[in-house]
Amino acid sequence: MIRKTQVPMREQDPRERIHNFQEVPYGYTPEEAIQEAKRCLQCKNAPCIGGCPVEIDIPRFIAHLAEGDFRGAIRVIKESNNLPAICGRVCPQETQCEGVCTLGKKFEPVAIGRLERFVADWERERGVELPPVGEPTGFRVAVVGSGPAGLACAVDLRRFGHAVTMFEALHEPGGVLMYGIPEFRLPKDIVRAEIATLQEMGVELVTNAVVGKTFTVDELLADGYQAVFVGTGAGLPRFLGVPGESLIGVYSANEFLTRVNLMRAYRFPEYDTPIRVGRRVAVVGGGNVAMDAARTALRLGAEEVLVLYRRTEAEMPARREEIRHAREEGVVFHFLVSPVRFLGERGELAGVECIRMELGAPDESGRRRPVPIEGSEFVITIETAVIAIGNQPHPLVPRTTPGLSVTRWGTIQADEEGATSREGVFAGGDIVTGAATVISAMGAGKKAARAIDRYLRERVASRA
Amino acid sequence: MYTILEKRRLAHGIQEYTVEAPLVARAAKAGQFVVIRLHQRGERIPITLADWDPDRGTITLVVQAVGKTTVELEECFQEGDALADVVGPLGEPSEIEDYGRVVCVAGGVGIAPIHPVARALKEAGNEVICIAGARNQGLLFWLDRLSQVCHELIVTTDDGSYGRKGLVTEPLKELVGAGRVDRVWAIGPAVMMKFCSLVCQEAGVPIIVSLNPIMVDGTGMCGACRVEVDGQVRFGCVDGPEFPGDKVNWDLLIARLSAFKEEERCALERYRELLKEATA
Ligand SMILES: Cc1cc2nc3c(=O)[nH]c(=O)nc-3n(C[C@H](O)[C@H](O)[C@H](O)COP(=O)(O)OP(=O)(O)OC[C@H]3O[C@@H](n4cnc5c(N)ncnc54)[C@H](O)[C@@H]3O)c2cc1C
Ligand SMILES: Cc1cc2nc3c(=O)[nH]c(=O)nc-3n(C[C@H](O)[C@H](O)[C@H](O)COP(=O)(O)OP(=O)(O)OC[C@H]3O[C@@H](n4cnc5c(N)ncnc54)[C@H](O)[C@@H]3O)c2cc1C
Ligand code: SF4
Ligand code: SF4
Ligand code: FES
Numbered sequence: 173m174i175r176k177t178q179v180p181m182r183e184q185d186p187r188e189r190i191h192n193f194q195e196v197p198y199g200y201t202p203e204e205a206i207q208e209a210k211r212c213l214q215c216k217n218a219p220c221i222g223g224c225p226v227e228i229d230i231p232r233f234i235a236h237l238a239e240g241d242f243r244g245a246i247r248v249i250k251e252s253n254n255l256p257a258i259c260g261r262v263c264p265q266e267t268q269c270e271g272v273c274t275l276g277k278k279f280e281p282v283a284i285g286r287l288e289r290f291v292a293d294w295e296r297e298r299g300v301e302l303p304p305v306g307e308p309t310g311f312r313v314a315v316v317g318s319g320p321a322g323l324a325c326a327v328d329l330r331r332f333g334h335a336v337t338m339f340e341a342l343h344e345p346g347g348v349l350m351y352g353i354p355e356f357r358l359p360k361d362i363v364r365a366e367i368a369t370l371q372e373m374g375v376e377l378v379t380n381a382v383v384g385k386t387f388t389v390d391e392l393l394a395d396g397y398q399a400v401f402v403g404t405g406a407g408l409p410r411f412l413g414v415p416g417e418s419l420i421g422v423y424s425a426n427e428f429l430t431r432v433n434l435m436r437a438y439r440f441p442e443y444d445t446p447i448r449v450g451r452r453v454a455v456v457g458g459g460n461v462a463m464d465a466a467r468t469a470l471r472l473g474a475e476e477v478l479v480l481y482r483r484t485e486a487e488m489p490a491r492r493e494e495i496r497h498a499r500e501e502g503v504v505f506h507f508l509v510s511p512v513r514f515l516g517e518r519g520e521l522a523g524v525e526c527i528r529m530e531l532g533a534p535d536e537s538g539r540r541r542p543v544p545i546e547g548s549e550f551v552i553t554i555e556t557a558v559i560a561i562g563n564q565p566h567p568l569v570p571r572t573t574p575g576l577s578v579t580r581w582g583t584i585q586a587d588e589e590g591a592t593s594r595e596g597v598f599a600g601g602d603i604v605t606g607a608a609t610v611i612s613a614m615g616a617g618k619k620a621a622r623a624i625d626r627y628l629r630e631r632v633a634s635r636a
Numbered sequence: 637m638y639t640i641l642e643k644r645r646l647a648h649g650i651q652e653y654t655v656e657a658p659l660v661a662r663a664a665k666a667g668q669f670v671v672i673r674l675h676q677r678g679e680r681i682p683i684t685l686a687d688w689d690p691d692r693g694t695i696t697l698v699v700q701a702v703g704k705t706t707v708e709l710e711e712c713f714q715e716g717d718a719l720a721d722v723v724g725p726l727g728e729p730s731e732i733e734d735y736g737r738v739v740c741v742a743g744g745v746g747i748a749p750i751h752p753v754a755r756a757l758k759e760a761g762n763e764v765i766c767i768a769g770a771r772n773q774g775l776l777f778w779l780d781r782l783s784q785v786c787h788e789l790i791v792t793t794d795d796g797s798y799g800r801k802g803l804v805t806e807p808l809k810e811l812v813g814a815g816r817v818d819r820v821w822a823i824g825p826a827v828m829m830k831f832c833s834l835v836c837q838e839a840g841v842p843i844i845v846s847l848n849p850i851m852v853d854g855t856g857m858c859g860a861c862r863v864e865v866d867g868q869v870r871f872g873c874v875d876g877p878e879f880p881g882d883k884v885n886w887d888l889l890i891a892r893l894s895a896f897k898e899e900e901r902c903a904l905e906r907y908r909e910l911l912k913e914a915t916a
Contacts, residue, residue: 341723341853341855342853342855343673343680343720343721343723351857379721380721380722380723381659381723382723382724382726382855385663385724385725385726385855386659386660386663386723386724386725387659387662387663407856407857408856408857409857409858409859411859411862411869413869417869418862418864418869418888418892420891420892420894420895423859423860424858424859424860426857426858426859427852427858427859427860430852430853430857430858431852435679435680435852436677440899440903441899441902441903441906442677443677443679444677444678444679444704444705444903445679445680445852446679446896446899446900446903448895448896448898448899519888519891519892519894566856566857567856568855568856568874
C-alpha cells in the first residue's frame, strides 16, 4: 500500500523559530528520504520531468534514492541541475514538478523538492564531486551578475572548456540568493559552498564590478572576451507611488532584506549596518518577497506583523509552504486591501490608510483585477511598512550597451537560447523574463551556455 | 586590493586617503562617488571621489569622522592597511559644459568633492569662482588645490578666524545679485545646500547640488536613498547624486538623514567601549 501523504519533514517549533534566523525545516533523515522515495510510481510517461524547467530525470534519481544509492541519485540530478540544494528549498514545487505528479491526482504528490534537497545536503556533507572541466578552448567569456542565471551559465561554460570571469556589482556573489532570500529559508553557507565549487572549477570571480559603471559590455568585448552573458536580474524595487511613502519607517523589501541578509543587520551592533523595526509592521504584497519580509520582521522583534494584499489568498503568488510557515508564526493576513497613503508624525511613519477592494473582471494575467470599493477607507496604526510589490529589470546594462534591444517593460530582448540583438551578447534570467524563479533563471543560464558554446566554436572560431 | 597608500591629516577630524583602485580610477568622472566597506562586518558607506590618477591606479578620498564607520576608518586604518571593498565609480557624472561664469560653493568637507567639479568646469572653458567655507580656520584644507582649479577663491569662516567672517551664502548672494553668473554648484551639509538654493532661486540662477542621502548598495537596488525632486521620487545613487537645488525637497532629505540616529549613537558608543577595553 502506498502512503497517501508525504513523509512529513520535521521543523523548528514556530514559537521558537520566530526568535532566531536558523533554517525552519530540518530536512529528511536517510530513512525518511528512502520511505518517501518509495512512494514514487516510476511512471513510464513521467509527467514530473516536464514540470521541471530544467527537466531533471526525476524517476531515475528517485529510484537510486529508494535503494539507498545517494551518490547515484545526486549524479542524476547534477546532469541537469547544478544547484539542487537551493532548488530543493526554494522552487515553487506545487506549480512545477510536484504539481503534475501522477500520484498527486489522488493523494499528495511525491515530495520531489524535499528529496532533491536531501541528496544535495547529503553530498555537501561528504564532499562535492566537481563537475568535469572541459579541455581549454582558448575562448574567454564574461558573465555579468552572479545570481542563479550567472552561476548556472558559468558552470556549464567551464564544462565546455571556456575561460570564465564572473563580474558582480555587490561585495558578495549570489544575487537574490544572497541578499534577498533570508537565512531561515536558505542558509547562506549553502550559497557560499556553491560559489566555492564554481571557483574550484576555475571560474574567476570579480566582485565590486558594476558593469555599465566600472566598465561597459563593449569594453569587455574589446578587452579580449569573445562573448558576454548578462544575468543582472530584476533588482529594482517598485514603490506604490502613494503619498507618505518616503517617511522614515517605510522600506522597500529590497532595502529591508538587503540590510538583514547581505549586511547582517539582524546581528547589529556586532555588524555595523542598522535596521529599525517597530512594534507593528505592515508588509504590502503577496509573493515570496512579502512572506520573507513579514517573517523577517517577526524575527527582528516586531510584536505584530500584517500582510496587506489586494487580491485574495487564492491569487497569492507565494509558495504555499511560505504562506503556511508565515501563518504558523503568527503573521496576520488582510486580503482585498490596498494602501492609499502613509501617515506620519514628525517625519516618521505612524499609520497607513487603506481601501478595501473587490475582484472585478480578469486582467491580462488571467487573474481577476482588484477594484477599490469607494468610501471603504480605514486606518491601521503601524510603525514600519515594507513595500513588496515586485521588482523591475535593472536598466544599467541595457542603458550603457548601444544596440542592445529592450522590450517596453525594460527587459532585454533575447531568443529562446539567450541570443540578443547584439552579436556575442547573451542574456537570461530575470533581466529577460522579469521577476520569475530561481530555477527558470538557472535554466536560462544553461541554455545560454550551450548557445554561447556553439557561437564560439562556429562563428568566432571560423573568423580566426 | 584597495590598499591605503597614503593617509594625511587635513584638518580636525578630516583625513585624506589615497587608495589603490585601478578600475575606479580609470573610469572616474567629476561628480561621481564610491561605496566603501572597511571589513567583513562593516557597513557600505558612500564617499565622493575627490581626485583620481588612472596612471597610478589610485583614487583620493577625503573623509570626515562623524560616526562609527568614519571614526573607525580614521582611528584604525593606516597606510598599508586595505579596505575590504571599494566599488564605483557610481552615480551620474556632473554635467560639464561651457556655461560661461560658474560659482562653485563648498561647505566643510564639501571642499574635497567640489574640487574635481571645479577643475572640469575650468577645463571646459568656464570662468570659475570658488567659495569655500568652514566653521573656523582649523577645519579648512586644500585651499591651495582649490585655487589652482578656479580663477578666484573666496574663503569664509563662521568665526572670522580666516578669510571673510560669515557664511558662504553671503558672497554667493553678492555674486548672483550682481548678475553675470550662469550656474552655481554647491556641495556641503544639507542645510548649507538648502540655503544656497534659496539664494539662487531668488536670483533666478540655476543651481546644482550633490545630495547625500543614506545609502546601502549605491546601485539602484534598494531605494534607501530616495529623495524628492520636483515632486518626483528619485534615487540619489543612480539618478543623482546631483540634482537642481531649487527642486529638492530639503525637509524630507534632512528628516531621512536621521532615520537611524539612535542606532548610530549606539554603534559609536559600543565602538568606543570596545576600543577602550582593547587598549586598557
Ligand atoms: C526576497 C525574494 C524571495 C524570492 N523567493 C523565491 C523562491 O522562494 N523561489 C524562487 O524560485 N524564486 C524566488 N525569488 C525569485 C528569484 O530569486 C529570482 O527569480 C532569481 O534570483 C533570478 O535570478 P537572476 O540570476 O536572473 O538574477 P538575480 O538573482 O537578481 O542576480 C542578479 C545579480 O546581478 C548583479 N548585477 C546587477 N546589475 C549588475 C551590473 N550592472 N554589473 C554587475 N552585476 C550586476 C546583482 O547584484 C545580482 O547579484 C525570490 C526573489 C526575492 C527578491
Ligand atoms: C553620495 C555621497 C557622497 C558622500 N561623500 C562624502 C565625502 O566625500 N566625505 C565624507 O566625509 N562624507 C561623505 N558622505 C557622507 C558619508 O557617507 C557619511 O558621513 C557616512 O556614511 C557616515 O557613516 P558613519 O558610520 O561614520 O556615521 P553614522 O553613524 O552613520 O552617522 C553619524 C552622523 O552622520 C550623519 N550621516 C549619516 N549618513 C550621512 C550621509 N549620507 N551624509 C551626511 N551625513 C550623514 C548622521 O545623521 C549622523 O548624525 C557622502 C554621502 C553621500 C550619500
Ligand atoms: S529543480 Fe525545482 S522544479 Fe525541478 S525537480 Fe527540483 S524542485 Fe522540482
Ligand atoms: S510523476 Fe510523480 S509518481 Fe510519477 S515518476 Fe514522477 S514523481 Fe514519480
Ligand atoms: S542606495 Fe540603494 S538604491 Fe540608492
